[in-house]
Amino acid sequence: MHVDLSVKNVSKHFKSFTAVDDVSFEVEKGKFFSILGPSGCGKTTLLRMIAGFEEPSAGSIYIGAQDMAEIPPNKRPVNLIFQHLALFPMMNVADNIGFGLARRKESKAEIRKKVADILERVNLPGFGPKKIHQLSGGQKQRVAIARSLVLDPTALLLDEPLGALDLKLREQMKIELKKLQVEVGTTFVYITHDQSEALVMSDHVAVMNEGKFEQIDSPQNLYSRPASPFVARFVGNNNCLAGTCVGYGDGLAQLQFSSGEKIGARTDRHFTTGVKAELFIRPESIIIEPEKELPELNRMQVAVSSILFDGANSQLLVTSPALADEMLISLPQNRQYEHIAAGDRIEIGWDVKAGNCFEVQ
Amino acid sequence: MLAGAKSKLPLFIFLTPILLWLFLLIVLPHLDLLRMSFRIENDYGDMIWSVNNYLEFFREPIYWLTFARTALYAIIVTFLTLCISLPVAFYITKVAPPRFKGFLSLLLLMPFWVSELVRVYGWMILLRESGVINHFLLKWGILRQPVEMLYNDVAMTMGLVYTSMLFMVVPLLSVLDNLDDSLIEAAFDLGSTTPTIVWKIIIPHAMPGIASGSIVVFMLTLGNYLTPNLMGGKNSLWFTEQIYNQFIASFNWNQGSAFGFLLLIISSLIIFAGLKLTNQKLSKVVQ
Numbered sequence: 001m002h003v004d005l006s007v008k009n010v011s012k013h014f015k016s017f018t019a020v021d022d023v024s025f026e027v028e029k030g031k032f033f034s035i036l037g038p039s040g041c042g043k044t045t046l047l048r049m050i051a052g053f054e055e056p057s058a059g060s061i062y063i064g065a066q067d068m069a070e071i072p073p074n075k076r077p078v079n080l081i082f083q084h085l086a087l088f089p090m091m092n093v094a095d096n097i098g099f100g101l102a103r104r105k106e107s108k109a110e111i112r113k114k115v116a117d118i119l120e121r122v123n124l125p126g127f128g129p130k131k132i133h134q135l136s137g138g139q140k141q142r143v144a145i146a147r148s149l150v151l152d153p154t155a156l157l158l159d160e161p162l163g164a165l166d167l168k169l170r171e172q173m174k175i176e177l178k179k180l181q182v183e184v185g186t187t188f189v190y191i192t193h194d195q196s197e198a199l200v201m202s203d204h205v206a207v208m209n210e211g212k213f214e215q216i217d218s219p220q221n222l223y224s225r226p227a228s229p230f231v232a233r234f235v236g237n238n239n240c241l242a243g244t245c246v247g248y249g250d251g252l253a254q255l256q257f258s259s260g261e262k263i264g265a266r267t268d269r270h271f272t273t274g275v276k277a278e279l280f281i282r283p284e285s286i287i288i289e290p291e292k293e294l295p296e297l298n299r300m301q302v303a304v305s306s307i308l309f310d311g312a313n314s315q316l317l318v319t320s321p322a323l324a325d326e327m328l329i330s331l332p333q334n335r336q337y338e339h340i341a342a343g344d345r346i347e348i349g350w351d352v353k354a355g356n357c358f359e360v361q
Numbered sequence: 362m363l364a365g366a367k368s369k370l371p372l373f374i375f376l377t378p379i380l381l382w383l384f385l386l387i388v389l390p391h392l393d394l395l396r397m398s399f400r401i402e403n404d405y406g407d408m409i410w411s412v413n414n415y416l417e418f419f420r421e422p423i424y425w426l427t428f429a430r431t432a433l434y435a436i437i438v439t440f441l442t443l444c445i446s447l448p449v450a451f452y453i454t455k456v457a458p459p460r461f462k463g464f465l466s467l468l469l470l471m472p473f474w475v476s477e478l479v480r481v482y483g484w485m486i487l488l489r490e491s492g493v494i495n496h497f498l499l500k501w502g503i504l505r506q507p508v509e510m511l512y513n514d515v516a517m518t519m520g521l522v523y524t525s526m527l528f529m530v531v532p533l534l535s536v537l538d539n540l541d542d543s544l545i546e547a548a549f550d551l552g553s554t555t556p557t558i559v560w561k562i563i564i565p566h567a568m569p570g571i572a573s574g575s576i577v578v579f580m581l582t583l584g585n586y587l588t589p590n591l592m593g594g595k596n597s598l599w600f601t602e603q604i605y606n607q608f609i610a611s612f613n614w615n616q617g618s619a620f621g622f623l624l625l626i627i628s629s630l631i632i633f634a635g636l637k638l639t640n641q642k643l644s645k646v647v648q
Contacts (some may be wrong), residue, residue, distance in 0.1 A: 053546060074552045086547035090565035099561075100551035151551065 002029040003062075004187040005050065005078075005155050010059035012045050019045040021211035022059070027155065027189060027204075032181050034198040035191045037208035038234070043191040044083075046208075047157050050189065051080040063154050074103075079148035081158045085140055087132045093119070093143055094128030100151045118150040122180070137165050138173060145180070155187040162197060174200050195235050199223065207231045229358045232280040239286075239327045241279040242360070245271045253357055255279060257322040263298040267357040276360040281350055283315055284330040288337055290349035297349040304344045307331065316340070318348070398619035414619030424603060428623070431600040432631060434514070435582040438521045439575050442529045445522065446574070450533035451563065455542065469530055477524060481591050484520055485511060512594025520592040521582050528581060529574035536570030537563075572641045576632050583628050600624060 005027040012020040019042040027033040035043045048054045050061055052073035061068045063077055073080075079100075088096050097118060098111040106114075119125055122142040127135075135143065141161060148156055162170045162177075178201040181188050192198050198205045199219040206216040207230070215227040226232040233240065243255035246262065248271040255277055256262050265279050290297055302318035305326060314331040329348060331337055340346060401411045418424045453465045472480055487493050488510040495507040510516055540563065548558045564571070589599035604624070607617030636643060 051550060053550075073546070073550045074554065080547070080550050082543045082547055084541070084543060086541065086543040088544060088548070088562060090562075099548070099553075103552035103554075103557060147551070 003027070004029045004064065005189065006062040007050070008060050010046070010049060010056045010061060012049060012054060013057045018211050020049070023213055025206055025213065025216055027187055029187055030185045031203040032178065032188045032190065032201055034202040034205045035208055036195055036198040036205050037193065039193055041208045042211040043208050044159060047080070047159055047189065047191050051078060051157055052076045077154040078157055079151055079153040081144050081148055081156065081161045083159045083161065083163060085144040085161065087140060087144055089132050092128065093130045093132065096132065096143060097147045097150055099147065114150055118146045122146045138169050141165070141173060149184060149186065153186065155189055158188060158190045160192050177201060207234060226280070226356055229278055229280070232356055237283050237328060238280040239283065240325070241281065242324060243277055243279070245273055245275050245277045247273060252352065253277065259322040261300070261322040264352040265355050265357040266353040269357065269359070271359060277357055278360055279355045279357050281355040283328040285354035286329045286348050286350045288329060289347055294349070296352045298352060299347055299349040302327065302346060302348055304340060304342055304346060306342050307340070394618035394621060397615050398622055400615050414616050415623065417616060418620065418623055427598050427603050428600045428627065431583060432627070434518065435579050438518055438525065438582045439579045441518065441522050442525045442578050443571060443575060446526055446529035446533055447567070450530050450537050454534055454537040466534065469527055473527055477587055480524065481520060481588055484592065488516055511592060514593065514597050517589050517593035517597050520588045521585060524585070524588055525578040525581055528577040532570040532574040533567060536567045540566050568639060568641060569645055572636065572639060575635065579632065580628060583624070
């Protein structure tokens with residue numbers, strides 16, 4: 001497979017602060033690659049190094065097969081979509097999109113044709129003469145993407161471009177962006193702190209924390225098989241149950257809570273007896289009032305402290321003496337659980353394979 | 362009714378000094394000058410109404426040539442001031458470390474703590490035949506004979522640019538401060554070189570500041586008396602000196618006020634033309 005972007009052991013230090021710490025990854029041609037991390041984790045710095053606005057302190061970046069060291073941003077075959085889009089307010093839509101082409105000294109007729117083509121492609125035909133301030137948020141977004149795509153870059157870098165949009169539009173743009181990427185086949189490198197954006201659009205996601213990559217994986221694996229407690233906490237909702245390992249054998253760890261209750265957890269990792277462990281279990285993995293005959297189920301008596309109604313995302317907030325924190329449980333709105341009220345005591349359960357268990361360092 | 366009248370009272374109290382100032386010191390004298398500019402003495406020594414004072418300006422080449430020269434130099438000074446101020450303002454807003462910004466702006470302001478007269482004399486001490494620069498050039502053996510650097514158009518232009526710079530830099534600082542850095546980065550990312558970024562992004566963005574700075578500098582330069590008089594010498598006649606001569610030397614107040622009004626009208630026309638050429642609106646520029 002052809003690799004479009006390859007980052008090798010890149011670090012960036014600002015005086016005593018390390019923004020990016022020995023990061024390596026490769027992006028194959030035509031893939032949608034996301035870097036997901038909380039704000040301040042170094043993802044923007046990493047992207048700016050790829051675009052050429054920052055020089056790495058160590059390591060190297062290859063675009064195509066070319067080493068990008070010492071090559072300024074205006075000579076790199078990648079384009080960056082800025083967080084606030086950075087459309088030029090002094091020009092109209094067509095001049096914005098044609099800006100890069102004009103810098104390449106392409107002929108006026110050629111530019112006009114390419115601009116019309118790309119406007120068609122981003123569903124804004126005839127928008128050329130409009131002023132930037134006449135556009136809505138979503139239209140600006142598309143113009144910004146068109147302005148970069150028209151240059152046919154090896155990779156398109158996107159720095160949280162959906163951050164400024166309202167929720168509804170963001171959901172819509174997510175799908176549009178993914179469709180567009182598949183259609184044009186350009187390699188996208190997308191950074192975001194919004195896990196849903198990363199999961200929905202990406203072929204591969206890297207989770208970044210404090211300058212390091214915690215895990216690079218497909219969205220599905222990231223969600224179901226997180227490689228570290230940070231990924232388990234950061235991607236999706238998760239309940240964290242802390243206990244001590246009291247037995248391990250055949251891939252099944254026995255955890256004991258401070259209250260004395262014991263649960264089982266299937267895990268690929270090896271646990272030694274006596275170590276502190278954390279079990280992450282997703283709200284939707286928990287079954288409310290499980291049937292008696294279900295095998296390999298951890299069961300627990302809990303008190304409902306409140307019902308958080310949010311349509312399809314409704315949840316129960318429950319407490320138990322075994323738990324340090326409150327636990328979230330998905331509450332399907334199929335009228336099966338309508339009888340549950342705050343203050344009720346109910347039984348919950350989850351499959352021993354459902355959670356992810358980590359040793360506490 | 363009462364509430365309305367009451368709420369307007371403070372407004373009138375605060376407005377009164379400025380209205381008095383405008384009316385007594387600016388409007389009233391101008392009306393009197395305007396009346397005077399249309400009066401001439403006839404052959405019998407009586408004052409009569411006439412436009413002769415204005416016609417005199419166009420009849421005598423010395424007058425309108427001086428004016429054309431003054432206007433041309435004012436435009437050159439404005440342009441040079443802009444060329445120097447734009448990089449200075451860009452450096453202060455975008456390049457210099459944020460903690461030095463205030464200090465650098467203060468450095469620009471400092472020469473304006475002393476009067477224009479003192480500043481011009483400062484330049485004269487530096488530039489004159491027995492001045493500081495000549496002294497060192499002679500001492501280092503670069504020159505054998507001291508050179509007179511004062512009393513020519515170059516010295517005068519330099520003095521005027523120096524005097525006007527602050528009035529150009531301040532509006533540029535405020536417009537460039539509003540320029541989003543990511544616009545420059547985006548242009549760079551899309552393949553621009555530095556000259557195209559300046560030409561396509563920075564100057565169009567800074568246009569309102571450039572226009573308002575240019576208007577102020579042009580007006581101040583056109584109406585300057587001190588610097589052209591002291592640094593320009595005898596060959597660099599400035600139009601304000603013509604007005605001065607009419608009032609003080611020839612004691613012809615009627616002719617002098619006609620010249621004064623011509624200066625006002627023609628400079629306003631030049632500014633109007635400049636705004637039209639650069640596609641700017643006056644209401645936006647003076648903000």
